[in-house]
Amino acid sequence: MKSIDLEAQGLRELNITLQAQSEKIEDDSWEIINPKGSHALAVGLNAPIEVAINGSTGYYTAGMNQQATVHVKGSAGPGVAENMMSGKVLIDGDASQYAGATGQGGLLVIKGNASSRCGISMKGINIVVGGSIGHMAAFMGQSGNLVVCGDAGDALGDSCYEARFFVRGSVKSLGADCEKKEMRPEHLEILKELLDEAGMDAKPEEFTRYGSARNLYNFDVDNAGAY
Amino acid sequence: MCGIVGLFIKDPSLKPKLGSMLNDMLITMTDRGPDSAGFAVYNDDGSSNAKLTIQSDNAAEDFAGLDKALSDATGTAVSMKVVDTHAVLTVDASKLADARKALNEINENIHVMSAGESIEIYKEVGLPVDVAERFGLDQMSGSHGIGHTRMATESKVTTNGAHPFSTGVDQCLVHNGSLSNHNSLRRKLRREGVTIESENDTEVGAAYVSHQMELGSTLGEALESSLDALDGFFTFVVGTKDGFGVVRDPIACKPAVMAETDQYVAFGSEYRALVNLPGIEDAKVWEPEPATVYFWNHK
Structure with a gap:
């Protein structure tokens, strides 16, 4: 394992070094020490490497990730795993607002809680949250799965397209055009796989599925008030 | 964008270090607000x-x-x-x-x-590190303090546009965000006899809270009613003679992190501001909920 001390080496060297692994893998396991809430740690990675961050982070951790596994051993600030394409981002603590925003692939696991706008405009990413999530989660979510082992806040799935939402606890309110759905065997299977991969101790049968009512796909003047 | 830091001391042995801790937190928030800075320190000598x-x-x-x-x-x-x-x-x-x-x-x-x-407020135009040094923040002691680094959006970069704003005895307020109904609310408050000195949106928020308290509300009630009265984005941190409060608007897009140990309660716009506090590794760290009033009091 190679170690990078953020305080000594600085953010630019850290990201250049990790991004260079896409050309040639020097080591498949890295650790970042002294993160101290810094922004934009381990962004733009594109190699099958493991990166452990030993502490809490600030804005935009592991943004645009491809292939890499990034493990934050603390909590993450706003915009963690934004626009992830593939790979895995694991947060031991909580995540701040818009975790996994616009993500197109890969798996984001948040062991604690996620705050507002988790999975906003998700486009294929899978997000598993061990705790609860805040308001406006998965706003305009297009595809992918958002799994919440705790509760969801206001306006879950507002204006969503084909993203699926699985919530074990309560939902404070559903957003426009989001509705409760039937849990069919194929959904239980997807959910089981995601829970297993995320290492969450929860039974798929305990969850409720939500998704788009598909009434707002095309403009209809009768729905003008809902837009 | 602006930066807010706040520290409420629970363990009296930390009081002499309030200034140096707040100084470190304030300077860390420089890139959220490099144009001016200010701070309120509460130190009641009895x-x-x-x-x-x-x-x-x-x-x-x-x-x-x-x-x-x-x-x-x-x-x-x-x-x-x-x-x-x-x-x-x-x-x-x-x-x-x-x-x-x-x-x-x-x-x-x-x-x-x-x-x-109890309160003393110091604020000036300039980098937070320079402002803090001019007033000797790191040497100050006190029971609680609030600091602000400003990136101006709603009014000019002047001393009077810097935060904190104080609109009542021993009261102060700092703000990250922008209020959109400050002009109409300023007119309304002035008609009711409230003095508002600047054209700054935050001062209106502070004056609203002080006015509610003059009318008999507790700080908690005043902050609660601000959620209805104020339109816009805000994370507020407020100070009174004995207390320290936090409230965020219902959308809560302005960041906020809190930490609590047996020794203190701390607020930062970002976790970065809190990383050098004693015992932060074992502190309870959380993001304050939207539209929820948090308040701590010394008595």
Whole structure:
């Protein structure tokens, strides 16, 4: 394992070094020490490497990730795993607002809680949250799965397209055009796989599925008030 | 974008270190607000005295002989400690209102930053590191303090546009965000006799909270009603003589992190501001919920 001390080496060297692994893998396991809430740690990675961050982070951790596994051993600030394409981002603590925003692939696991706008405009990413999530989660979510082992806040799935939402606890309110759905065997299977991969101790049968009512796909003047 | 930091000391042995801890937190938030900075420090010495913290752009001239002039005008002892562009005038608490009135008559170019038994507010244009150094923040002690680094959006970069704003005795408020109904609310508050000095949106928020408290609300109730009265984005941190409160608007897009240990409660716009606090590794760290009032009190 190679170690990078953020305080000594600085953010630019850290990201250049990790991004260079896409050309040639020097080591498949890295650790970042002294993160101290810094922004934009381990962004733009594109190699099958493991990166452990030993502490809490600030804005935009592991943004645009491809292939890499990034493990934050603390909590993450706003915009963690934004626009992830593939790979895995694991947060031991909580995540701040818009975790996994616009993500197109890969798996984001948040062991604690996620705050507002988790999975906003998700486009294929899978997000598993061990705790609860805040308001406006998965706003305009297009595809992918958002799994919440705790509760969801206001306006879950507002204006969503084909993203699926699985919530074990309560939902404070559903957003426009989001509705409760039937849990069919194929959904239980997807959910089981995601829970297993995320290492969450929860039974798929305990969850409720939500998704788009598909009434707002095309403009209809009768729905003008809902837009 | 602006940066907010706040520290509420629970363990009295940390009081002498309040300034140095707040100083570190404030400077860390420089890139959220490099144009001006300010801070309120609450330090009640237990005496029957009250303090007026004043500011002048022409301090050398305006402060010369001011203590004597004020003493003559009010018929009471006045002491003055000049700190850069600011000065702290100490008078008997019963004479605070008289002293403030007399001060305005002596020289209307002098701005009152704060008035109260415990509060002192210092704020200026410039990088937070320079502002903090000019006023010697790292040497200050106190029971709680609030700091702000400003990136101006709603009004000019001036001393009076910097935070904290104080619109009531021993009260202050700092703000990250922008209020969109501040003009109509300012007119309404002025009609009700509230003094609002600047065109800044935050001062209106502070004046609203102070006015509610004058009408009999507790700080918690005043903050609760601000959620309905104010339109816009805000994370507010407020201070009173004994307390420290936090509230975020229902959308909550302005960041906020809190930490609590047996020794303190801390607020930061970002976790970065909290990383050097003692025992932060084992602190309870959380993001305050939207539209929820948090409040801590010394008594």
